[in-house]
Amino acid sequence: MNNKATFTRDFCRCSQGWADLVASLVVRGRRNPLHTGFALRLNRAREAADLSGVALSVAVGMHRATASGLEGGGRVPRVDTVEKLAAVLGISPCALAYGVELPRLHAQSGGRSSSLAQRLSSIREERGLSRLELGRLSGTSHTFVRMTETGTTVPNIANVEQLAKALNVSVCWLAFGIGQAELPAGRRVRSDTPPAPDPHA
Numbered sequence: 001m002n003n004k005a006t007f008t009r010d011f012c013r014c015s016q017g018w019a020d021l022v023a024s025l026v027v028r029g030r031r032n033p034l035h036t037g038f039a040l041r042l043n044r045a046r047e048a049a050d051l052s053g054v055a056l057s058v059a060v061g062m063h064r065a066t067a068s069g070l071e072g073g074g075r076v077p078r079v080d081t082v083e084k085l086a087a088v089l090g091i092s093p094c095a096l097a098y099g100v101e102l103p104r105l106h107a108q109s110g111g112r113s114s115s116l117a118q119r120l121s122s123i124r125e126e127r128g129l130s131r132l133e134l135g136r137l138s139g140t141s142h143t144f145v146r147m148t149e150t151g152t153t154v155p156n157i158a159n160v161e162q163l164a165k166a167l168n169v170s171v172c173w174l175a176f177g178i179g180q181a182e183l184p185a186g187r188r189v190r191s192d193t194p195p196a197p198d199p200h201a
Contacts, residue, residue: 079113094171098166140162
């Protein structure tokens with residue numbers, strides 16, 4: 001076999017190897033969690049409201065650099081923070097947090113996210129799960145579940161999304177009490193969704 005034929009054969013083998021690798025990566029690819037688009041949604045909503053980052057932060061009653069920091073994508077906000085931002089921007093907190101368009105409901109005393117602890121405890125017990133089991137299924141911890149249910153900690157939107165997926169309920173309902181708890185028929189939680197970071201790690 002001449003040098004040209006040998007090169008062609010080896011090149012084809014190498015190309016096929018890369019093709020197989022790319023194909024495997026595509027098959028195994030994971031859809032980004034809903035909360036990952038938060039920074040861009042916040043930026044667009046703030047600009048639509050014609051507010052500067054400082055003006056939005058002040059209106060929400062936070063540090064002047066809060067909005068700019070969140071738009072930078074370096075921080076994942078708590079659900080109560082998102083609710084305050086959404087109220088000032090005049091949009092649904094679920095649309096801001098998860099990009100899910102649902103009717104904007106009237107605000108509740110203390111915020112709609114303030115009753116998250118009760119919703120979480122109720123649906124966990126309805127599903128017949130212990131805090132330890134839910135912590136494992138959601139990629140958080142039993143300590144985190146307990147602290148959330150007792151109101152000791154306020155979870156961020158990533159953690160709430162993981163809890164909702166583990167419980168097979170609507171993330172908008174769990175986070176903000178918007179819409180129905182049960183997911184539409186036919187929708188199933190993706191088992192390959194990576195767990196959210198444990199805030200206590």
